[in-house]
Amino acid sequence: MTTDRTTLITFLGRVPRDDHGYRKTRYDFGDGQSADEFAFFGWALQRQIKPQNIVILGTIGSMWDHLFEGDFNLGAAAEHQREALMGAVDAQRVTQHQLDELAPALAAHLNCRVRLGIVPYAYDGVAADLLVQMAADVFETDIVHLDVTHGLRHLPMLALLSALYIRITKRATIAGIWYGAYDCDTGRGQAHNLAGIMRIADSLQALSSFDKDGDYGVFMPLLEQSGASPQVVEALKKASYYENLLNVGQATGQLRQALRALETEAPGLAPDVAPLLPTIQRRLQWVDEDRQFEKQLALATHALERRDYLRATLYAYEAVITRVCQIQSAKIESFEEREGARKVYEKQSEGLPEYQDYKLLKHLRNEVAHGTRGSTAEVQRALLNELVMYELLKRLLDAIRQGRLPSHEDGV
Structure with missing residues (x-):
């Protein structure tokens, strides 16, 4: 009614x-x-x-x-x-x-x-x-x-x-x-x-929602109601959109703009939103990573922590390809150069120990993106068992973090 x-x-x-x-x-x-x-x-x-x-x-x-x-x-x-x-x-x-x-x-x-x-x-x-x-x-x-x-x-x-x-x-x-x-x-x-205590409850609910799906767009209404400038809200809105499209580069620029403005505006915001700001900053620390693949790796890790296996897999694979582009001095924002770097890496790494992990991650990425049946036995086991999926992704992320996937000399 x-x-x-x-x-x-x-x-x-x-x-x-x-x-x-x-x-x-x-x-x-x-x-x-x-x-x-x-x-x-x-x-x-x-x-x-x-x-x-x-x-x-x-x-x-x-x-x-x-x-x-x-x-x-x-x-x-x-x-x-x-x-x-x-x-x-x-x-x-x-x-x-x-x-x-x-x-x-x-x-x-x-x-x-x-x-x-x-x-x-x-x-x-x-x-x-x-x-x-x-x-x-x-x-x-x-x-x-x-x-x-x-x-x-x-x-x-x-x-x-x-x-x-x-x-x-x-x-x-x-x-x-x-x-x-x-x-x-x-x-x-x-x-x-x-x-005003309801806005504190809203803050806690927003943090819970963010921890569940990683969408920091949930912070926008709270910040807007608490007196944040339209520039901050718009930057967060754009960043949320870009990250949902896995466009980490564009998302990073918008987030840095929003975080810098929030530091300046914090004293003038409503008191009931003040406890939220340090937590937002901690949740978005990944923007401070120096290199693109490190940001993607951090996002993949956060996604795995909240059991978001689709985003964890997509970001893990993108982190590998971005690292390959950096090693080969290819432009990561260029689809043609990115594809070229990937093909060169696949040809050069074939037969190396890391190649099996790369193929596994690539197959896993294709299956979760398209919702199809696993093309290999190991991928199929992961798709049918959450614990197997979690442990597999954790192992692959560790390999990326430790420089074993890809394992080529840094050079940057």
């Missing part, structure tokens, strides 16, 4: 009360406007963001009675049910049926949809059920605000998980993760929007 409605999900806790009821606080949202006093921060937040959908979750012992008796005057609406609720709160035995009966009174007063829900204490493996329950009231494309002020101390951690869960499963926008902090010295409260 497509909608642009705003949804507020908030937790209701239990705090001591005196003869005057629960303590009320005036919360400052940083907009310079004076706010009314509320004991329940969720109502202050409701006044601020004006949601069309409110979900209030609490345990059987939460201060449900305050929703109807403290911050609002509901008159005689559902009076008998409210009296019964007060007794249930004192006994910490509130039922879902009681809340379902009372929710329409709040909805009518606030002129929006309201759901009141009993949740477990989220111990011993029931946290996943809570995540599902929180997401059940969110439509796709909702603008969601989460309030983690009240409730049990572990609920804010679950709220963060729910924010990630809701955003992924419902494609909703998490506009706020709110905490109302009470200052006992001044008797006032300060409203804090902690939604």
